[in-house]
Amino acid sequence: MAEHVPPQPKLADILDTLQGCRQALERVDAARVMIMEIIDASEALLAPPPVHSIPEEVFQEIFQYCLPTDHLPILSSSEAPISLTQVCRLWRTLALSSPRLWAAVHIPVPSARHEAEFHPAFSMRLGITTWWLKNACRSPYPLTVSLYWPKALPLRYTQGKREYFARAVIAASHNLRELDLDLPYDNLNIILNQPPESFPRLEKVTLRRGTREIENARLWGATSLRRVVWDGVGADILRTMLKWDVMEEIRVVGDSDRSWFKYEDATKLLQATRKTLTHVSLQLAEINDDANPRVFSPTLLEAIQGTRTDASVDTPLLLPQLQSLDVAVDTCKPHFLPRLWQRLQLPTLRTLIYATCRTAPCRHSQLESHPLTTLLSGQRQPTTITTLIINADSMSTADFFGCLKLLPSLERLCVLDGRLAEVETPFVEDLGRNPLEEIVIDNGLLEGLLTMPSRSDGADNSLSILCPLLTHLRFDLARFSLDCLEDLIHTRLALAASSTFTPTTATADEVTRVAKLQSVQGVLVDRTNGGWDQSDFRSELGVLGVSVDIKFLSDPHPNAGNSQNIVKVGDPRDGLRPVDEWTWL
Numbered sequence: 001m002a003e004h005v006p007p008q009p010k011l012a013d014i015l016d017t018l019q020g021c022r023q024a025l026e027r028v029d030a031a032r033v034m035i036m037e038i039i040d041a042s043e044a045l046l047a048p049p050p051v052h053s054i055p056e057e058v059f060q061e062i063f064q065y066c067l068p069t070d071h072l073p074i075l076s077s078s079e080a081p082i083s084l085t086q087v088c089r090l091w092r093t094l095a096l097s098s099p100r101l102w103a104a105v106h107i108p109v110p111s112a113r114h115e116a117e118f119h120p121a122f123s124m125r126l127g128i129t130t131w132w133l134k135n136a137c138r139s140p141y142p143l144t145v146s147l148y149w150p151k152a153l154p155l156r157y158t159q160g161k162r163e164y165f166a167r168a169v170i171a172a173s174h175n176l177r178e179l180d181l182d183l184p185y186d187n188l189n190i191i192l193n194q195p196p197e198s199f200p201r202l203e204k205v206t207l208r209r210g211t212r213e214i215e216n217a218r219l220w221g222a223t224s225l226r227r228v229v230w231d232g233v234g235a236d237i238l239r240t241m242l243k244w245d246v247m248e249e250i251r252v253v254g255d256s257d258r259s260w261f262k263y264e265d266a267t268k269l270l271q272a273t274r275k276t277l278t279h280v281s282l283q284l285a286e287i288n289d290d291a292n293p294r295v296f297s298p299t300l301l302e303a304i305q306g307t308r309t310d311a312s313v314d315t316p317l318l319l320p321q322l323q324s325l326d327v328a329v330d331t332c333k334p335h336f337l338p339r340l341w342q343r344l345q346l347p348t349l350r351t352l353i354y355a356t357c358r359t360a361p362c363r364h365s366q367l368e369s370h371p372l373t374t375l376l377s378g379q380r381q382p383t384t385i386t387t388l389i390i391n392a393d394s395m396s397t398a399d400f401f402g403c404l405k406l407l408p409s410l411e412r413l414c415v416l417d418g419r420l421a422e423v424e425t426p427f428v429e430d431l432g433r434n435p436l437e438e439i440v441i442d443n444g445l446l447e448g449l450l451t452m453p454s455r456s457d458g459a460d461n462s463l464s465i466l467c468p469l470l471t472h473l474r475f476d477l478a479r480f481s482l483d484c485l486e487d488l489i490h491t492r493l494a495l496a497a498s499s500t501f502t503p504t505t506a507t508a509d510e511v512t513r514v515a516k517l518q519s520v521q522g523v524l525v526d527r528t529n530g531g532w533d534q535s536d537f538r539s540e541l542g543v544l545g546v547s548v549d550i551k552f553l554s555d556p557h558p559n560a561g562n563s564q565n566i567v568k569v570g571d572p573r574d575g576l577r578p579v580d581e582w583t584w585l
Contacts, residue, residue: 052090059091060098070579072106072146075128076572099139105132108148109158109165110570118157121570126164133172142177142201145169148575149183166190173198182208182575192217200224204249207233215239215297227279232256238265238296244272244303251281251326260285260330263338265294270317270344272303278323283357284338285330316380317343326353329371341374347381355391355416370399376406386469387412390439392476397435401448401466410467411515415439417476441478441522446488465495469515475522477553485520486537489546492517519547 066080067073077083081101085092095101110125112118136143147169166187169179176199181188188207192214199219204227207214212235219225220240226247230237232254250273252259260283261269270277296304317340325346354372372395376383385407392415395403404410439445449466470492496516541548 056094059094060100063095063098063101067101071576072104072144073101074106074572074576075125075132096135099136099141102132102136102139103141104144105129105136106146106148106572106576107165107169108572108574108576109150109153111150111153111574112157112570115154115157122158122161125570126168129165130168130171133168137172137175142203143172143175144178144180145172145176146180146575146577147183149187150574162186163190170194170198173202174200176202178202178204178206180206180208184209185211185213188214189217192219194219196221196223203227205229206231209233210235212236212239216241226276229281230254230259232259234258236294238269238294238300241297241299244269244300245306246276247273248276248321249279250277251279253281253283253326253328259283262286262294263340267317267340267343268296268304269300270319272300274317274319276321277319278321279326280322280324281326281353283328283330284340285357286338315343316345318345318347320347322346322349324351324353325349326351328355328357330357337369337371337374341371342378344375344378345380346375347379347384349383349385351387351389352385353389354394356394370395372403373399373406376403382409383407384409386410387414389414389416391415392417392439392441393437395439396437397440397445400439404448404466407467409469411469412472412474413467413470414474415441415476441475441480443480443484446480446484449488450491465492465514468513471515471518473517473520473522477525478522479525482524482537482550485522485550489517489520489541489548493544493546517546519549521549523551523553525553 063081063084066084068079073079073081075082077086081095081098084095084101107125107129110118110121112121133143133145147165149165163186166183167190169176170191173194179191179202181191183191188210196218199222201224202219202222203224205219205225206229208231210230210233214233215235215237217240220242225243227249228237228240228242228247229249229251230253231251233252234256236258237250237252250269252261263284263286266282266284269282270280273280372390383406386409388403388407388410390400404413434440449470492514493516495514498514537550538548
């Protein structure tokens with residue numbers, strides 16, 4: 001029997017099958033390629049770009065955010081901008097070619113425990129100072145310099161080299177915009193008596209030392225000088241040959257005898273600068289200086305005469321540009337209110353700082369009227385004050401609430417207590433407050449910042465609230481409970497989320513919104529809630545957008561146990577002054 005042979009497929013059928021397989025493979029391969037392209041594109045979006053592909057301008061903008069914000073840059077490799085030059089060659093090149101990074105610096109003459117340590121530190125500090133200033137002067141950006149000389153530095157250490165740092169700063173004088181000097185007289189005299197034309201861009205000078213010789217310094221004639229700060233200077237600013245009629249900022253503070261002004265002298269200073277003054281800090285007192293009266297400089301007298309204002313005690317004293325008023329008052333005279341408080345008209349004032357320094361017993365109840373209440377209630381236009389910083393012993397609690405009713409635009413409220421820095425132990429029994437004489441920061445004060453009936457006549461059914469735009473609170477040595485604080489925060493947040501409310505003063509607009517509370521800072525005298533967990537409290541309120549920083553007087557100080565007398569050789573932070581965000585608004 002013959003074997004069966006299956007039919008052989010035709011060649012055309014085989015080729016068709018192969019062609020179909022090839023087409024299917026091509027489709028699958030095309031899909032693979034498409035998927036890989038999508039994956040590559042996604043990875044390219046998610047992966048950080050190579051450093052070298054970032055534009056230089058972006059790098060330089062990022063570097064700006066590396067600079068310290070609470071103090072001037074220092075001569076240290078641990079902080080920007082110097083630290084940026086030590087990462088790699090690219091960063092060093094970019095940092096050195098970024099002129100804004102070098103536009104401000106704090107320069108302390110180095111301290112040392114022994115002379116052998118001093119000389120190497122002095123040479124190194126002088127070298128980096130010269131390098132920094134030369135680099136800064138290559139750019140068009142104006143320069144801010146703070147120069148500090150340690151008061152305890154022995155004279156023999158600097159024999160023959162005392163002028164070196166002052167000369168280094170003078171070499172950059174053509175680019176200086178702001179100058180902060182805390183120097184002995186010989187160094188101060190070198191800088192202040194340079195020709196005025198050497199400082200064509202100088203706008204602000206701050207002095208933290210000085211004697212009467214500086215009153216006639218040549219620097220006061222600098223063309224662009226508009227702002228002057230004297231902090232503890234033993235000289236009279238009213239004798240200087242400033243261009244008073246163009247001054248924008250005058251701050252005179254400290255313990256020097258000439259840092260305090262009679263009301264008559266302060267009035268003349270304000271008259272001379274009234275057209276351009278934007279910031280002023282003065283210490284006012286009734287001083288008997290008949291034996292040594294103040295002598296005004298010719299430029300001040302000329303500026304006073306140029307204002308052509310009626311100097312009578314009843315004429316309003318208008319300061320149309322003033323934005324910040326910082327006043328310390330000596331209330332040693334009972335039943336007396338200087339006319340200055342009634343005369344001032346401040347239509348553009350934004351920041352008000354007020355403190356008292358009572359050199360003789362005088363109760364607030366003995367005053368004819370509290371100066372701050374008189375000032376605020378006497379304004380002919382609605383007040384525009386957004387920041388109030390006040391010492392707790394400056395007025396009674398009732399007067400404080402009376403002032404708050406006159407501040408419908410207030411956003412930032414700070415109540416300071418000078419005793420906070422003096423307290424060394426949590427077991428202090430004399431921290432009580434008398435509400436008739438001082439601001440008592442307790443539950444009652446927090447409750448006063450909550451809602452209350454607006455009108456007693458029933459004409460309006462809405463609620464009113466003190467300071468409806470309040471967003472930031474700061475208290476020292478407070479006695480309120482944490483529960484009351486939590487109620488304050490949640491209540492004001494609820495009000496902010498609800499409808500509009502009527503302000504508690506007739507001088508404000510009829511209807512205004514309630515702003516959302518953003519931050520609360522404070523130091524509590526008593527740990528009223530022993531089991532209170534601030535981290536949980538912060539987390540809960542952080543979700544709502546409120547920053548809370550509460551400390552207790554019993555908490556250990558961050559520097560506790562550290563000796564304050566340790567001298568760090570060449571410490572770049574020596575003499576560095578922090579910037580308080582509340583004060584410099």
